[in-house]
Amino acid sequence: MGGAAKNEKLNKWIEEIADMCRPDGIYWCDGTKEEYDRMMAKMVETGSATVLEKRPNSFLFRTDPSDVARVEDRTFISTSSKDDAGPTNNWLDPVDLKNTMRGLYQGCMKGRTMYVIPFSMGPIGSPISKIGVEVTDSPYVVCNMHMMTRVSARIYEMLSAGEEFIPCLHSIGAPLAAGQKDALWPCAPIENKYISHFPEENLIWSYGSGYGGNALLGKKCLALRIASAMARREGWMAEHMLILRLTNPQGRQYHIAAAFPSACGKTNLAMMRPTIPGWKCECIGDDIAWMKIGPDGRLHAINPENGFFGVAPGTSYGTNPMAMDTVRENVIFTNCALTDDGDVWWEGMTDEVPGHLIDWKGRDWTPDSREEAAHPNARFTVLASQCPVICKDWENPAGVPIDIFIFGGRRSSVVPLVYEAFNWEHGVFLGATAASETTSANIGAVGNLRRDPFAMKPFCGYQMGDYFRHWLDMGDTLGDKAPRIFYVNWFRKSPEGMFLWPGFSDNSRVLKWMCERIEGKVGARKTEIGLLPNDGDLDLSGLDIAPENMNELMRIDSGAWRAELPDIERHFAEFGARLPAKLKKQLQELKKRLG
Numbered sequence: 001m002g003g004a005a006k007n008e009k010l011n012k013w014i015e016e017i018a019d020m021c022r023p024d025g026i027y028w029c030d031g032t033k034e035e036y037d038r039m040m041a042k043m044v045e046t047g048s049a050t051v052l053e054k055r056p057n058s059f060l061f062r063t064d065p066s067d068v069a070r071v072e073d074r075t076f077i078s079t080s081s082k083d084d085a086g087p088t089n090n091w092l093d094p095v096d097l098k099n100t101m102r103g104l105y106q107g108c109m110k111g112r113t114m115y116v117i118p119f120s121m122g123p124i125g126s127p128i129s130k131i132g133v134e135v136t137d138s139p140y141v142v143c144n145m146h147m148m149t150r151v152s153a154r155i156y157e158m159l160s161a162g163e164e165f166i167p168c169l170h171s172i173g174a175p176l177a178a179g180q181k182d183a184l185w186p187c188a189p190i191e192n193k194y195i196s197h198f199p200e201e202n203l204i205w206s207y208g209s210g211y212g213g214n215a216l217l218g219k220k221c222l223a224l225r226i227a228s229a230m231a232r233r234e235g236w237m238a239e240h241m242l243i244l245r246l247t248n249p250q251g252r253q254y255h256i257a258a259a260f261p262s263a264c265g266k267t268n269l270a271m272m273r274p275t276i277p278g279w280k281c282e283c284i285g286d287d288i289a290w291m292k293i294g295p296d297g298r299l300h301a302i303n304p305e306n307g308f309f310g311v312a313p314g315t316s317y318g319t320n321p322m323a324m325d326t327v328r329e330n331v332i333f334t335n336c337a338l339t340d341d342g343d344v345w346w347e348g349m350t351d352e353v354p355g356h357l358i359d360w361k362g363r364d365w366t367p368d369s370r371e372e373a374a375h376p377n378a379r380f381t382v383l384a385s386q387c388p389v390i391c392k393d394w395e396n397p398a399g400v401p402i403d404i405f406i407f408g409g410r411r412s413s414v415v416p417l418v419y420e421a422f423n424w425e426h427g428v429f430l431g432a433t434a435a436s437e438t439t440s441a442n443i444g445a446v447g448n449l450r451r452d453p454f455a456m457k458p459f460c461g462y463q464m465g466d467y468f469r470h471w472l473d474m475g476d477t478l479g480d481k482a483p484r485i486f487y488v489n490w491f492r493k494s495p496e497g498m499f500l501w502p503g504f505s506d507n508s509r510v511l512k513w514m515c516e517r518i519e520g521k522v523g524a525r526k527t528e529i530g531l532l533p534n535d536g537d538l539d540l541s542g543l544d545i546a547p548e549n550m551n552e553l554m555r556i557d558s559g560a561w562r563a564e565l566p567d568i569e570r571h572f573a574e575f576g577a578r579l580p581a582k583l584k585k586q587l588q589e590l591k592k593r594l595g
């Protein structure tokens with residue numbers, strides 16, 4: 001594609017960026033397979049991509065060891081007032097931040113091509129979809145965006161016709177001097193990385209990282225941080241949720257949206273194969289849900305993404321066979337290990353561990369090596385359409401009506417396998433106080449318990465207290481059409497440190513209970529923390545689980561819950577006057593119930 005006129009705002013923006021970043025050339029992407037193949041071939045030639053002989057049309061990338069995950073410490077919500085970003089976000093003044101970043105962007109694309117990527121989040125042309133244009137100097141980003149979003153020259157036509165777009169500027173921050181040899185994974189040092197959002201002007205500026213959510217700006221930056229701020233202004237919801245359709249043996253469909261933090265099993269649940277006979281599960285999305293109230297007064301969800309950027313380690317034919325079948329061909333793997341016969345491998349992929357590998361750092365690896373062969377946040381990028389259980393309605397522009405919301409996280413203790421909220425307000429309290437042990441999806445310590453409200457702590461583009469209020473307001477509007485709210489914890493452990501619940505396919509048993517709650521087919525017992533299944537109501541047929549494990553999974557330790565209260569109080573205090581009174585009241589009531 002030449003540098004043909006697109007639309008005035010776009011042309012002007014591209015011109016300004018080129019003046020600042022000084023690329024050697026500008027390339028306008030069209031999203032075709034030829035474009036993808038050409039760019040991939042070039043990356044193979046330079047050595048940054050490895051062809052996987054054993055997997056058709058699939059490639060392996062190894063990143064710089066410093067650039068392996070999202071960088072929450074370097075992620076900014078830059079609003080004119082600090083209060084509007086709130087205590088869960090890093091804030092810098094927009095004028096100062098732009099000055100700093102302009103300094104970094106100055107000449108940052110020297111020796112490189114600047115790619116212009118026109119993309120749609122959501123089906124092209126759907127009224128719920130949003131258009132973005134990402135400018136990047138990373139061909140790896142272009143190829144990933146081809147899968148994760150809808151990249152197409154049709155978007156130029158829509159822009160020419162006057163459609164709005166969200167500008168997303170990205171640079172890896174590694175200019176090349178004349179004759180300088182390029183790194184295999186060029187990026188900037190951590191202190192120069194900035195993942196910046198300006199929600200008041202729907203603008204994204206990212207600098208210094210080529211990895212995942214730091215660089216594929218349609219995903220967390222646009223579809224969550226910027227979109228959540230837009231959603232609040234416009235009365236809809238942008239959430240960190242998988243979407244699935246569950247069909248019972250009678251053919252009744254239920255649509256479930258579930259919010260878990262990164263690397264807590266959203267992809268596995270979204271593609272689950274139920275162990276209970278007659279139930280069917282289909283995937284609509286594995287990470288993000290955009291939801292609007294439809295003409296029927298119900299909440300309808302679409303998946304704005306076009307692909308999966310899934311965690312590889314732990315994925316196997318045992319844990320997620322559908323993901324394994326999805327990634328048989330046409331995949332970009334990042335930071336997986338390479339087998340001697342030209343395939344990828346990661347921890348947990350097979351029972352048998354290969355005798356020799358090249359690890360994610362490019363070194364020889366044997367089972368005696370002390371480090372993992374694949375990075376724990378190694379990923380696959382693949383088209384959603386390749387998933388064998390993708391729902392036929394996954395691209396329906398009207399979305400699917402949501403029946404059930406689930407919140408949860410990784411908790412090795414305290415939190416039972418499942419419970420239901422008493423009502424919407426209590427459900428919002430459960431979302432607002434959700435906590436999870438941290439994972440390697442973010443650079444930082446792993447395994448620390450942190451409050452991660454609605455799994456949105458790293459992704460909410462505005463004050464979290466206002467976000468809680470938005471949830472309460474949505475409940476008021478939805479009234480009796482609001483989805484029912486549940487909380488789950490697949491990760492509770494025995495005192496000996498063993499997982500008590502088998503998880504994966506058997507999670508269908510828990511989902512079945514939720515559906516039967518909706519139908520009024522099963523009761524629940526009222527406890528201090530919410531509504532728990534009565535004995536015998538969870539379908540455990542065919543499951544070999546010790547009764548004492550079941551008891552432990554469902555046990556409510558009032559003392560341990562009372563011990564949580566000071567942390568919830570501290571968490572709520574952070575939001576000051578912006579914490580809705582209804583949530584304070586919920587906390588008082590929980591305290592009273594715990595005695």
Ligand code: SAT
Pocket residue numbers: 069070211212213214219220262263309441442
């Ligand atoms: O790197 S991503 O933000 O895309 C993945 C995740 O953390 O959920």
Ligand code: MN
Pocket residue numbers: 240261262263287
């Ligand atoms: Mn995610």
